[in-house]
Amino acid sequence: MKVDHALRALDGILRREMLRSLRQRARLFSAMVRPLVWLAIFAAGFRSVLGLSITPPYQTYVLYEVYVVPGLAAMMLLFHAMASSLAMVYDREMGSMRLLLTAPLPRWYLLAARLLASVIVGLPLVYLFLFVARFWDVRPPILGYVAVFPALVLSGLMLGAFGLLVSSMSTQMENFAGVMNFVIFPMFFASTALYPIWRLAEAGPLLATIAAWNPFSSAVELIRFALYLRFDMVSMLVVVACLVAFFLAAVAGYDPGRGLWSRRGGEG
């Protein structure tokens, strides 16, 4: 694989993702509105019923809005990853995935490029949300916006790789309703995105254990700590390990010799 060829392909894939994203304005709009609805309505309602003790990385009592914003940023990455995964299933059903997979580059590279492009396209909206959240008095240190960048990229890649794996196992778009109900929502709700782990433990030790092992919780905590200029080594290791595992499994899923695509057959 030649470096200039690989970079041009990455550039092409990134441009395509950006163009498609900009032209699907309804999706862009809903991606922005979704976390704001959670922040403006859900968090406002919860503020009065949910007391929060001092929880790292916060050094004092914080409003529920402050607590929930990193979780909502991670939620944006999760939904973006799943939308990207859905787009891959759509591309496969519509045939345009064939074009990508018959490019003269290693398949792992093409999938990695697609994954990276998807994350890059998704990040500006997360930053926009983080800045809009300042109107709700969620004001992390300015340097936190810089420090959170690698955390967002790593988390986006991990969730995107998970989406890639899901897409490699989905035979048709209709299956995505099941994915939403049985994967995305449990992943989001059984995490530290909306409640600290000690709160979940009060509800039940099993739920707290699930949340502790949920890789989405690690993504949330990595973002939360970075936004407040702290580093959560354990979360980072979990996110990186899951990224590698999900990506390798996804590459195997798209392997012409092993993947579902090859086994199920084409159109004739």
Added chain:
Amino acid sequence: MNALAIENLSHSFGSRQVLQNVSFTVAEGRMCILLGRNGAGKTTLFSLITGLYYARTGLVRVFDMAMQANPSAALAQMGVVFQLPTLDLDLTAGENLRYHAALHGLPTDLSKARSREELSRLEVLDRIDDRTRALSGGQRRRVEIARALMHGPRLLLLDEPTTGLDVPGRRALEQHVRDLCRERGIAVLWATHFLEEVAADDDVVVLDRGRVCWTGPADRIAPELGVGSVAEAFALLTGSP
């Protein structure tokens, strides 16, 4: 040298055998028609040639490069038009072509120039800035062929490219591809079930239920089988009415 050589290729989906010991060649600069009814295995064969499926049994060679051993080098020599349209409907014709060019490593300047050149050759340059969603079926097919030619392939694979087109559209597309074959020396493998798309100077491969049942020049098929036309020969070989 052969542009494409298929050697004893077999493939199955679970217990369903789709291709059995398929062997044939496409010579450099020749037009080869792969004739077969629906379900004969043409699309599976294309998926194996392009590496979408892994060929466990048999070999695919593109200009003497084994697809299984060096897929990137083999794919670089191929332009492919799949049976299902593969254009991105949210992108313009030009953007679709430049995306393909990027995947093949073409620099931006060359990609822009070549996209205009190819679209012009296929008489759809006036639609370069239109989203492909707005194009007719025939125009989309021509954009797909232009896209397949962007990286200068020496072998063009077309899987039922005229499906869904009206008769004038089919004839025009066929003529464009024959011109390409003649003017640029590109080898073409054209899969179809339309017998009228076979010309006397083509090579023909007849595929039926996953087996090659005849291969050779088109003008020899009828005399060899003792019938009056390609259609009759095809009916005889495949048992179709």
